[in-house]
Amino acid sequence: MLEKWVKDAVLEVQEYMRLQGQTIRGVFSRPFYFHDVVEQFEQIGIGSLTVVILTGFFTGAVLALQTGITLDQFGARPFVGRLVSASMVKELGPVLTGLMLAGRIGSGIAAELGSMAVTDQINALRALGTDPVRKLVVPRVLAGFFMAPVLTIIANTVGIVGGWLIAVFQLRVASSLYWSSILEGLYPEDVWMGLIKPFCLGYAIVTIGCHVGLRARGGTQGVGRATTQAVVAASVAVIFVDFVVTRLLITLTY
Amino acid sequence: MEPQVSATGVIEAPAAGGPVLELEHVSLAFDDKVILRDVSFSVLPGRTKIILGASGSGKSTILKLVLGLLKPDGGVIRVNGQRVDTMSERELIEVRGDVGMVFQEGALFDSLTVAENVGYKLYEETNLPLDEVRRRVEEVLGFVQLEEFVDRMPSELSGGQRRRVAIARAMAAKPGILLYDEATTGLDPITATTIDEEMLKLRDLEEVTTVVVTHQLRDAFFVATHAAVPDGTGFRIVPADARKVDEAEFIMLKEGRIAFEGNAAELRASTDDYIRTFLS
Numbered sequence: 001m002l003e004k005w006v007k008d009a010v011l012e013v014q015e016y017m018r019l020q021g022q023t024i025r026g027v028f029s030r031p032f033y034f035h036d037v038v039e040q041f042e043q044i045g046i047g048s049l050t051v052v053i054l055t056g057f058f059t060g061a062v063l064a065l066q067t068g069i070t071l072d073q074f075g076a077r078p079f080v081g082r083l084v085s086a087s088m089v090k091e092l093g094p095v096l097t098g099l100m101l102a103g104r105i106g107s108g109i110a111a112e113l114g115s116m117a118v119t120d121q122i123n124a125l126r127a128l129g130t131d132p133v134r135k136l137v138v139p140r141v142l143a144g145f146f147m148a149p150v151l152t153i154i155a156n157t158v159g160i161v162g163g164w165l166i167a168v169f170q171l172r173v174a175s176s177l178y179w180s181s182i183l184e185g186l187y188p189e190d191v192w193m194g195l196i197k198p199f200c201l202g203y204a205i206v207t208i209g210c211h212v213g214l215r216a217r218g219g220t221q222g223v224g225r226a227t228t229q230a231v232v233a234a235s236v237a238v239i240f241v242d243f244v245v246t247r248l249l250i251t252l253t254y
Numbered sequence: 255m256e257p258q259v260s261a262t263g264v265i266e267a268p269a270a271g272g273p274v275l276e277l278e279h280v281s282l283a284f285d286d287k288v289i290l291r292d293v294s295f296s297v298l299p300g301r302t303k304i305i306l307g308a309s310g311s312g313k314s315t316i317l318k319l320v321l322g323l324l325k326p327d328g329g330v331i332r333v334n335g336q337r338v339d340t341m342s343e344r345e346l347i348e349v350r351g352d353v354g355m356v357f358q359e360g361a362l363f364d365s366l367t368v369a370e371n372v373g374y375k376l377y378e379e380t381n382l383p384l385d386e387v388r389r390r391v392e393e394v395l396g397f398v399q400l401e402e403f404v405d406r407m408p409s410e411l412s413g414g415q416r417r418r419v420a421i422a423r424a425m426a427a428k429p430g431i432l433l434y435d436e437a438t439t440g441l442d443p444i445t446a447t448t449i450d451e452e453m454l455k456l457r458d459l460e461e462v463t464t465v466v467v468t469h470q471l472r473d474a475f476f477v478a479t480h481a482a483v484p485d486g487t488g489f490r491i492v493p494a495d496a497r498k499v500d501e502a503e504f505i506m507l508k509e510g511r512i513a514f515e516g517n518a519a520e521l522r523a524s525t526d527d528y529i530r531t532f533l534s
Contacts, residue, residue, distance in 0.1 A: 031379075033378070115364070116363075119359065119361055120357045120358065120359070120361035121361050121362075121363055121364070123318070123323050123357065123361065124355075124357055124361040124362075124363070125363075126321075126323055126343075126350075127321050127323065127350055127353075127354075127355045127357075128350070128374055128375045128378075128379070128423075129347045129350050129351060129375060129379045130375075130378060130379060131343065131344075131347075135378075
């Protein structure tokens with residue numbers, strides 16, 4: 001029982017690493033399916049805008065509300081902008097965008113590729129002379145890798161605006177004070193950290209979704225299982241990768 | 255028979271008339287479950303090989319091995335004289351250029367239209383001009399009598415139409431060998447007959463080597479005992495002559511082994527209990 005579990009786990013890791021190797025090779029060699037890359041940028045990038053904007057906005061707003069109460073105890077209400085911006089840019093923006101993408105993109109990719117796998121469409125692609133990794137995985141990984149940072153920047157911006165609305169209309173902090181405290185509170189290291197993280201998170205979410213989807217077996221039930229696995233694994237990966245990258249960047253930049 | 259490598263390094267096709275498909279002592283197992291044991295057979299160009307057997311007997315696995323979608327644990331598989339069981343995925347792409355496969359249930363790409371499905375290989379994997387691809391797509395859809403469905407999505411098609419589109423997709427790049435995996439399973443007898451007729455048309459009018467995997471005896475015997483002949487601009491299905499019937503070979507798989515190999519008359523005359531039960 002334990003032996004089988006260990007064997008399956010090792011096989012899973014080995015296959016995941018192999019998929020990553022094939023993907024990286026696929027990015028730098030031909031054939032390259034440019035049309036699919038553009039399509040995935042649209043689906044993953046533009047398609048996730050609504051959920052990312054909503055999440056970012058309300059996170060920024062609730063952050064301002066909560067920190068406003070705490071800061072009041074120290075008479076530091078004017079610093080609410082600094083807290084909102086630092087939290088959003090360094091941590092909440094990348095992580096919450098990552099979690100939203102894990103739910104939306106990770107599940108979508110696993111379900112789509114899983115359905116293709118259980119209905120023999122992946123085999124049909126191979127039979128027609130197409131490498132499924134180049135055709136299906138590479139475009140999604142590129143889109144996830146490059147669009148996650150863009151979406152994170154949007155979430156950060158909208159979150160800071162959400163915090164500004166609460167600061168001005170609820171906490172009665174002067175607008176100019178809010179913005180100047182943001183600029184004072186943000187250091188280049190924070191911005192770098194906030195920008196580097198989403199690249200890693202986007203890559204992890206999409207590769208996990210692709211890996212789980214391509215290995216789906218057992219009809220519609222298998223697709224359902226793959227989708228759940230992808231969301232769970234990608235969400236945990238977001239938190240884990242966030243921790244590892246944060247630790248690494250703190251060592252390197254601070 | 256090893257493929258000959260020319261001075262330019264190009265792998266040359268086997269001598270004319272030799273088998274286009276060969277399996278020698280092929281075996282395969284998934285963990286403890288043995289799928290195929292010591293399976294050997296060959297198919298000559300333009301001939302028909304019908305692989306019969308119960309569900310789970312390893313029939314479809316043979317087709318996946320031929321295409322290189324699976325690797326055998328032992329044995330040798332040659333397609334057009336080239337050994338595919340040791341080839342890399344990249345090398346296999348060239349071999350697959352001459353082999354079309356009609357998958358169980360069609361395996362059409364859900365997100366593409368009928369035209370995009372049929373022309374997939376030509377659109378994506380060749381540099382043919384788009385109008386030429388479009389012409390070929392219309393030609394093959396005309397061949398399977400589905401011209402008017404060109405812009406439909408696969409979800410809008412019936413089961414029989416999906417199989418015919420799958421046949422059109424498999425033949426679009428003019429392969430020399432076509433593999434049919436349960437192409438008529440789940441279809442009513444009338445629709446199944448139209449699929450059988452498409453197989454005969456491709457075999458007799460386009461000279462395509464045909465490997466049919468099925469457990470539908472009615473369709474297996476129909477393909478083995480009929481032929482398509484040109485009739486004006488169209489075609490006619492007629493009972494095949496004795497030579498043609500003799501050339502269509504059957505294989506019966508039982509628990510991963512070949513339990514029978516021979517023509518339709520020999521299969522009907524078999525006294526083996528398993529075969530008798532299967533045929534009844």
